[in-house]
Amino acid sequence: MTEHVDILLRGGTVVTMNDKYDVFEDGAVAIRGDSIVAVGPTDEIALAYHADETVDCADTVVMPGLVNAHTHIPMTLMRGLNDDLRLDVWLGYLMPVERHFVTPAFVKLGARVACAEMIRSGVTCFADMFYYEESIAEQVAEIGMRALLGQTILVFPAPDAETFEDSLLLCRRFIEHWNGHALIQPAVAPHAWYTATPELLLACADLARAFDVPLHTHVSETKFEADNSVSGNHMSVVTWLEQHGILDTKLLAAHCVHIDEEDMFSLRRAGAGVAHCPSSNLKLASGIAPVAQMLALGLKVGVGTDGPASNNDLDMVEEVRLASFIAKVHAQNPTALPARQALEIATIGGARAVHMGHLTGSLEAGKRADLAVVDMRGIHNQPHFHNHPDAVYSRIIYSAKSSDMAHVLCNGRWLMRDRELLTVDEAAARAEAIQVAKQIDAFVMERESSPYNKLVLLAGVTRQESFEVQVKAPLADEAIVHKVLASGDLHVTRAAHYRQYDHYFLFDSGDPDAARLRYREDEFINDAGEVMQVRARLTLIGEGEREEFPNAVMLSRSRFLAQADRSLRFYQEYFAPARELQVNKDRRRWHVLYKATDFAINLDRVLEPDVPGHFLEIKSRTWSRSDAERKATLITELLALFGLDLNQAERREYTEIALSANRERRVEPA
Incomplete structure (x- = not known):
C-alpha cells in the first residue's frame, strides 16, 4: 500500500x-x-x-531553491539611480533618497518587485537588510518566500528611527513578533562598523545573543574601509568586530572582500557565514573576495546579489556563474570553484551561511x-x-x-x-514602481539643480549671514606685526596659529547663494610647531555684495555651514564642480581690542599657489553701514600702526589672488 x-x-x-x-x-x-x-x-x-x-x-x-545570501530588496525601486560611482559617493546619493522616500508602503512595493524577480531566477530563500523590516516581513510572508530579515541599525538617523536607541527598540520588537515564524527569521543588522559606535556594536551583539537570532552586517567591503580600520582602530575590521562581541553571534558577514587568512580563521572559529557578492563588488570596484581560499579553510560561504541598486539585478543564476568565473581569474586557476562547488554555495552553502542549513538548501x-x-x-x-x-x-x-x-x-x-507567478501580481507591481520612479526622478532633479540642495540633502546646513569690513595688504617684513602687538597699543584677547588647507569647488549654477563651496581643513599648531588639533568644515559661500569705502571693503554674503565628515575625494565626486581651486595658507591670528572695538589681525603666508611674501589682513564683523564706516576709519589707523597705507591695500580675496596666480603660471614665455 x-x-x-x-x-x-x-x-x-x-x-x-x-x-x-x-x-x-x-x-x-x-x-x-x-x-x-x-x-x-x-x-x-x-x-x-x-x-x-x-x-x-x-x-x-x-x-x-537558490539562496540569495545578501541583498536589500526594497532598493529595486532605486535600481539604476546614480550608477558608476564609488561606494561612498553612491551611498551619499542613495541615503538622502532613502530618508525622503522610504516608508512602510515603499518597502512593501520594493519587496513585491524583488520577490517576483527572485522567484523567476529560482530563489526560494534570501537574506535582507533594510529599514521597516516589519513591513517587509509581512509582504514576504504573504508572497511565501523564506527570508532572514535584518532590521538595520545605524548611529545616525534612519528612515524608520531617529536614534540608534530607537533602532534597537524597533529591532527588539521585530524579533519578538516574528521569531519562530515558519518563513521569516528576524535578525539584528548593524549596517557596518563604520556607521556604528563601539557601544552600538556591543548592544547589537547583546540583542542577537539574548534572542539567539542571527546578526547580519557588512564586513571589509572596500580597501578604503579596511585601511581606515587599520589606521583608526589599529586592527582589521574582523578583529574590531570580534572585540565588540559581533563574532560571538550567529554572524552573517556580507562581502568580506578585503580579509586575510587570520581574519578567515577568526570567522571560521566563530561559525560565521560569508555572503560573497561578485557583481556588486565588481561594479563598485570594491575588489574580488578570496572565495577559493575561504572555502579551502572551511568557511561557510554563500552567494548574494547585494541590493538591486548596486548590481543591478537579483538574478542568482547569473550571480553564481560569475562567482565561479571570477574565482578562477582571482586564483589564476581554471579549477578553482568548479561547477558543483559553485552550485553548492548557491544552495546548501548559502543556507548554512544564513544559518538555515537545517531547514533548506538541499533535497x-x-x-x-x-x-x-x-x-x-x-x-x-x-x-x-x-x-x-x-x-x-x-x-x-x-x-x-x-x-x-x-x-x-x-x-x-x-x-x-509554468513560468507564471502565482503569489505576486507582477504587472501591478511594475506599474506602481514606474510611478514611484517618477517621484524619485523629480526629487533628484531638484537636488541636482544647485550645490545648496545637494549639501542640504547630504548633511543639513546652518545658514549664517556674514557682514564684515576688511582690508589686506602685502607685508615686506613680518617682524613689524610682532613689534606692534608687543607695543601695548593693541590689547590682544586671543591668539592662534594654524594652517588652512582650502579646496574650493566653483560652480556655474547661476545660484547667488552657491558661488563656491569651500572644503577647509584647519591644523592648529602649538608653540612647539606641532599639530595639536585638526578640524574639517564645509562652507557654501554666496557671491556676496561688495561695497567699497575710501579706506576698506565691506563684504556681505550668505554662508551655509556643514560638518565635513568625509574625504575630499568624496566631495569632489559628489558635487562635480565646474572648476576647482586650492588655496593653502599659514595663518597667525590675533583677536585684538582697539578703541573698544574687536578686530582680527591675520598674518598670512599663501603656500599654494606660491605667492611671495606675507599679507596682513585686518577685519571686523559689522551690522550696519554706519558701523562699517566707523570701523573702516579705525582700520586706516591700524594700517598706519603697522607702517602701511591704503595705496598698498589689496582689494581682492585670496581666491581671486590664487586664480590670478594660476593664470600667470599658465602663460607661455614669449
Missing part, C-alpha cells in the same frame, strides 16, 4: 546537494505539507507514494520543500553529455539562464508554475 503525499515531482534529473551529492537522472521528490518526504529514483518513489498532484518533470533538473527527507525546476530544453543548453558525473552541474552553472526556471516551490507552496 502506497503512502499519501500532496505533490510528486517525477521524471527529472534530481540534483540533491546532500552530503553525498546524490544525483538521480530519472528521479522523483515526494512532498507532504511544507516538507520533503522522500527523494530517489522515480521507480522507487512511485511505488511507495501516491499524490494529489503529480508533475511530469521530464527534460528538467529538479534542484534546491533531503525532513527538510522544507524549497525547490526549483529548471527547463533544460533550451537550445543554449544543448547537447547534454553523460560521461562525467558532474556534467549536470556544468549545464546548470555554465549554460542555464534564469528564464529556464519553470516551477518554484517554497515551504511546499507553489510560487511559480
